[in-house]
Amino acid sequence: MDLVELSFEQQQVAAAPLHPSVYLEGPAGSGKTTAGVRRLRFLLDQCVPGEQILILVPQRSLGLPYAGALADPHLPPGGLPSILTFGGLVKRMVALYWPLIAEEAGFAHPGRQPVFLTMETAQFYMGTLVEPLLFEGYFDSLRMERNRLFSQILDNLNKAAVVGFQHTELAERLKAAWSGSATQLRVYDQMQDCANRFRAYCLEHNLLDFSLQVEIFTRRLAHHPLCSAYLSSHIRHLIYDNVEEDVPVAHDLVGEWLPRLDSALLISDKDAGFRAFLGADPAGAEQLKECCGRVFTFSGSYVTPPLMQRFETVLANRLASRPADPPEPELRILLQVRQGRFYPDMIAKVCAEVADLVRSGECPPGEIAILSPYLSDSLRFAIQNQLKSRGIPSRSNRPSRSLMAEPATRSLLTLAKLAHPEWGYRPGEEDLRSALFFCIEDLDYLRAALLTQMRYSVAKGNLVKYADAPPDYQQRIGYRNGELFDRLVDWITEYRQNPAPTLDLFLARLFGEVLSQPGFAFHRRYDQAEITARVIESVQKFRRGWVPAPDRPDISPAQQYVEVMEKGLLAATYLPGWEEELEDAVRLMPAHTFLMENRPAQVQFWLDVGSYGWWQRLYQPLTQPHVLTRRWPHDQRWTDVHEYRANQEHLARLVRGLVRRCSGEVRLYAVGVNEGGSEERGPLLLALQGLLRQMLAAEVQHG
């Protein structure tokens, strides 16, 4: 292995002896992961069997540098190391050892196969259990979307599992920390009741949500002699990157492994812990440090230039209210906040600057990141549209994008309703008009409206053929459009005679036999094919784990899928694979997503720095990420002081994380009136303005 291009410290880590275990810490950009990747290559070059190496990362995107190294065709031949998240390891083990633990874990049908729930299917089952309770008055003091309500109950179950306490203690812990109005205590009790019901339902129907998988693994499997022996023989070498972003039970497991491993390298990012809201426990990473025989500390940055490093320091000091000298004048350019009156002004300015950067050759699109605390559909749409019109590619890894927001999905479900009159859901005129407009390639909206008006009866739920229409009407629609419409009508009519037994089959047939044929809008359209594939996958997952609701025994999984999609209960869809994304495209994403992608950018645009979103956590009345941890004392109340401190720390951490992943400059933008129509002057904006004032005052003072 060629270690020449590594620093001396990186070489020391990469080529360290197998014993003792190594703990490597340092700020983002200091070359830790590079050293970790070289360590992997070093092990393989030392003839360590690849199949005995586990690369553990808290999130899939963080494993990409290692996956890249393993794709090298010059790698020594042999077995392949595994790159896994803790969740991935858990799922594999539970699937493998299911027959060993199904009965003792309390599943009602241990002989049947388990059904692993996705976030969306878990939300669906939670919905079926909680919705009837809402009519009984549960959570009546809260005003929030149902999806968010269900996901917070699931989030609590997950927290209990990854922190390592019984899920039945959730309300007790939350109540003990609550210091506000007494009505909230009832909300916590209701949340607990829902969580308990959900767990019982899962056990009754062999459903495994993430929390149940983790509990089964940590409480039953990890110490079972067979599973333990399997893990011991298969994992002899460990590289654990971004330890600080992982959950306490993952730390526990690694702590138990360390004494028996042949080698271990643990890598921790200082001042991070961005996934704390998902249960990440940086303090647990510090405890693992104590178990390692050798500690390396990297400093400096291979990414951030000195001026940016000073920008990070002054801003972090300001946010922490630490006394510091006024910022030096060179920082003025970085501290300047560009102002726009409304959101569209800001978006136009940002897109124009991005275009200038790209056209001048100063910065390729892939080195530009546009970041905001949250990324609404409208913001994403507006920016992507403007960039597209300027010929600049962009990508958006927003964590949850609704499948139903895609016109292709809505069209597919409208046609599904039309093809299945037995369901009793007749599409409205507007839905059909949109579907026809979308599906027939050259059909404009007016003709789609005309076709709907003349050839569709909502009352009967029937389409009538274009060929049977009066000649003048046919002329208005156009022969080609009419022919395509009739092919769709014929196909649906024939299908109704012999309907597919499942919705996914219907969709696959509709796609293959009609919509992807010449003249239809999915023909040679890979983007629409991708969306259709995801809808089909979503339907299949739903169908395979489906349990009929006791109050609606006659409803089919297909009907129920359509219902819950339209109610927005299956809103969350799957992310595209990170590695499949366009490489050289402007990244448009929430700041946290950017941090977890862990790929620096030359120029970062921070949008709406006046927004409180940069500072405060989401409104989550059913949960409390700071309380449901191992670090929060059981008898202590969470007060406004704690909240303020946590928000300040969060912002300082966020700012540090972003700046440390910036190799050029940060451009700051504020708006007078935000997306919601109000004026915001959040702590990030105030800190920036405070620094600028301090600098100007110092300049005045020094003449």
Add this chain to the structure above:
Amino acid sequence: MTLPPDFAFSQSNLQDYVACPRRFELRCLRKRAWPAIPGEPVQELERLQDLGERFHRLVYQHRTGIPLEVIERQILDHELSEWWHSYLEYAPQGLPTRQYPEFTLQAGLAGYRLLAKFDLFTLDPDGRCVIVDWKTGLHRPRRDRLQERMQTRLYPLVAALAAHSLLGREVLPEQIEMVYWFTSDPQHPEVFSYSPEQLYADRAEISELIRAIARLAEKGDFPPCTDERTCGWCVYRSLCERGIRAEMFDPDGSLEEDPGLAFDFDEIEPIEF
């Protein structure tokens, strides 16, 4: 476009290329989803796919050391139960002692990686190596058809190139054997012995295939297959404008007799259409 340097060749993507270069491009290189139906009756295909996956899982559990009586608690399906009992009675015996179920080996060839994911890879300390593949298709394919499969060429080749990493000593081609075991014909596994000559031939042929693929990728021109009869079982048929509906697969297995219409359950994309 060029073939990405990190592209890995497997038996499945090489088989795609041999069957239809265009399909290789769409499925393996560009990773284009095209969610049409591969063949009819698709429900039966899905059922068999599911059964095959469950059988593989049972065997994996068995080879991992989970007690038989525990494994058998989850066999509620009659067909699966038959397969399982056939496996217990007739699975290849006298296998080498070191056993690696569901195991992946990689090796470099012609500047790219080769990946082989074995159902069961077995090795003796003296270098004897037996690769076992569980075939759960409805019918046992003919030997000459199996011989032509990329799997039969690639797996022993990767074993010859990479198995030494598990032993710390060379594994000679003549020590390698590939065994196909069939749920549809459990008493008659098909055995392919390997040899230095075969290794030489396979290495040359697969290297040439890789170079040909790299050339086509450079030109950006992967032609569709010449035999359009196979398009009836390909999800991309509408993209290539080669048909509307999926063809029926032949439950009696007569397709197996037609060299142009091979139907192999292992080649069906699992439940993704």
